[in-house]
Amino acid sequence: MRIAVLLRDHCQPKKCNSECRNYCPKVRTGVEAVVIGDSGRPVISEELCVGCGICVHKCPFEAIKIIGLPEELKSELMHQYGTNGFRIYRLPVPKKGLVTGILGPNGIGKTTSIKLLSGEEVPNFGEYDSPPSKEQVLERLSGTELGDYLTKVYAGKVRTALKPQYVDKLPKVAKGVVRELLSKVAERMSPDEAAELLDLQEVIDRPLDKLSGGELQRVAIAASLMKDADTYFFDEPSSYLDIYQRIKVARLIQSLAEEKQVVVIEHDLAILDFLADNAYLVYGSEGAYGIFANPRQVRIAINTYLDGYMREENIRFRDTQIRFESHPPRDSQLTAHLLDYDRMECDFKQFKLRVEPGTIRIGESIGVVGPNAIGKTTFVKMLAGVQEPTLGSVDRSVKVSYKPQYIAPDFDGTVLELFTATNLEFFQSGFFESEIAHPLMLRRLYDKNVNNLSGGELQRVAVAICLSREADMYLLDEPSAYLDSNQRMEAAKTVRRVMEKRGRSALIVDHDIYFLDMVSDSMMVFDGIPGREGRANGPFEMREGMNMFLKNVDVTFRRDNDTNRPRINKPGSRLDREQKEMGEYYYSGA
Known part of the structure; x- marks a missing residue:
């Protein structure tokens, strides 16, 4: 079975010469395997296509994918978004008393599966021109677990609650203060009870558009938990949360699953491992198709995901394994100092940060951990020269490159133009191509406008831009945000490899334990009272720092x-x- 997919966000018919049609050997013999549609974009006939791949290689924007799939999958197609559109094969089935995890890359159908399971969308089995009715869907799925589940959903016997993926859009769809929003869904508990569960007491009477990302995430989780539903869907519940909050939310979801059906999409593998009972691996090609493998016990599912090879199905979905190493303690006596800083303070009246004296060494990658609102970003800004300390000083002779926590697409041009404007010589080097562009999968983004990038795409570009600048020390604030599990591991390996090969130092603030384990040589630990006072300690040897941090958690x-x-x-x-x-x-x- 052969599928042809057009990535519409990549296709730019006004900037090309219709290479996909002009170079197609079938078209040259008079067979209309590729025609230009009303929108100016190509329409590829999957029946007439011979799979030569010429259009794939000739397209200047890499907007076409021709993929061969096993013939037996044809009967397992669940949903397709139009001609040459994305399609999803198989679906997960929620189980009562279990937390069901979904694990896979971005753009592969995880959120789509939740829409289909919640009844928001109805499977069309590839019949997008004349979609089947709900009755026809149930008839086709008769006798299957999925059919039994959807029968109850369509009959209204299963109530669903969904925690959406993009919580930062919440203030645009809901106005007013937090208490008003929670009062509308107060079924299982009151707004005050939910606020106590998720530490929202201080913001419950605050307008939604004044909340941080972490606060919006906890409000969205609270709203879902308050609903009296039978099946709960949590789409990336750990985004914006620190490790303390992630563990707390995981325990709340686990307790919910004792009586309910719970499905969780999560990219933080440590949290997914802790939270879920079983997990579905989703593999495929971004923007083209996604296939749900059979469920596995969560430990086996994550190990299979890291291995990149499913033995039972004999399918390799990633070229390389993701490996974790136990880092031996660095011999600090042999490493020269890059930056020594004395005690510093930064006082904002409502919040005060105290930084204990410390040393950053040449070639050292330092992970930074601690709760949200404890001063981690403030410390990084002090090193970057964005924020001046009220007590003490930072040696400004050390050149730094800074990737901020919140990235704004403020460049009017393509990604390619952004890289050439940042550091043309380095961008054209083989080192950039092999060590940064290839692992971060940047090539397909070069022709996209920076303002049109998704959160994950913008994050990868921002990390690459930071690493492209000439500096002694690289400061990366939450570089794993918006990235899927695989992209996080690749980004961590990229940062570490660049630091080792160029002999540079890095300071990385993040909440993903896997990411920090892979990238860090040593650890800085922040503690205190979030939102009031914070204290920065270290850097410590990795084990000592993590012991100090995890004891608090x-x-x-x-x-x-x-x-x-x-x-x-x-x-x-x-x-x-x-x-x-x-x-x-x-x-x-x-």
Whole structure:
């Protein structure tokens, strides 16, 4: 079976010469395998296409994908978005008493599956010209678990609650203060009870458009938990949250699943591993198709995802494995100092940050951890020269490159023009192509306007721009935000590899433990009272810093025997108790 997909956001018919049609060998023999539609974009006939791939390689914008799939998948097509559009094969099935996880790259149909399962959209089985009715859908799925589930959904016997993916859009669709929004969905608990569960007491009477990303996320989760539903869908519930809040939300979702059906899409693998009972892997091609594999126990699903190969199905969906290493402590005696700073303070009246004296060494990658609103971004801004300390000073002779936490697409032009304007010589080098552009998958973005990039695309470009500047120290504030699991691992490896090969230093603020484990040599730990006062400690050797941090979070980690990845111990388990007694919160025996 062959499918032809046109990526409409990439196709730019006014800037090309219709290479896809002009070079097609079937068209040259008089067969209309490719025609130009009313919109000026090509329409590719999957029946007439011979799969030569010439149009794929000739398209200057990489807007065409011709893909061969197993013939047996033809009967498992669930939904297709028009001619040459994205399609999804198979769907997950929620189970009562279990948290069902969904794991896969961006742009591959995870959110689409939730829309189909919640009844927001109806499967069309590829019949997009004349979509089947709900009755026809149920007849076709008769005798299957999915059919039984959708029968109840369409009959109104299953109520669903959805926590949407993009919580930053919440103020645009809902006006007023937090309490008013929560009062509209107060079924299982009152707004005040929900606020106490998710630490929203201080913002419950605040307007929605005055909330931070983390506060909006917790409001959206609270609104979902308050609904009296049978099936709950949480689309990326950990975004914008710090590790403390992620663990707390995970425990709330777990308790909900004792009586309800719960489905969670999550890119933080440590949280997904801690939260879910089983997980569906989704593989395919971004913007083209997504296939749901059979469910696996969550540990096996994550290990399979990292391996990139499904043995039962004999399918390799990634060229390389993602590996985790136990970093030996660096010999700090042999590493020269890049920056020594004395005690510093930054006082905003409502919030005060105190920074203890520390040293950043040449070639060192430092992870920065701590709760939200504790001063991590303020410290990075002080090093970057964006914020001046009220006490103490920073050596400005050290050249820095800074990627801020919140990225604004303020460049009027294409991604290619942005890179050439930043550092043309470095952009044209083989080092940039092999060590930055290729792993971050930037080539397909070069012709896109910066203002039209998605959150994940903009993040990858921002990380690459930061690494492209000539500097002694690179400051990256939450570089994993908006990235899927695979992109996070690739970004972490890219940052670490660039620092090692160029002999530069980096300071990385993030909340993803896998990301920090992969990128960091040492650790800075922030503590205090969020929103009031913060204290920066370190840098410490990796193990010491993580022990200090995880003790505050009250969780312990171990290494997975097969992949060496971090895994959160079950609270109160034998291993959890033993590690806490030893004071080893970070990989006992590593």
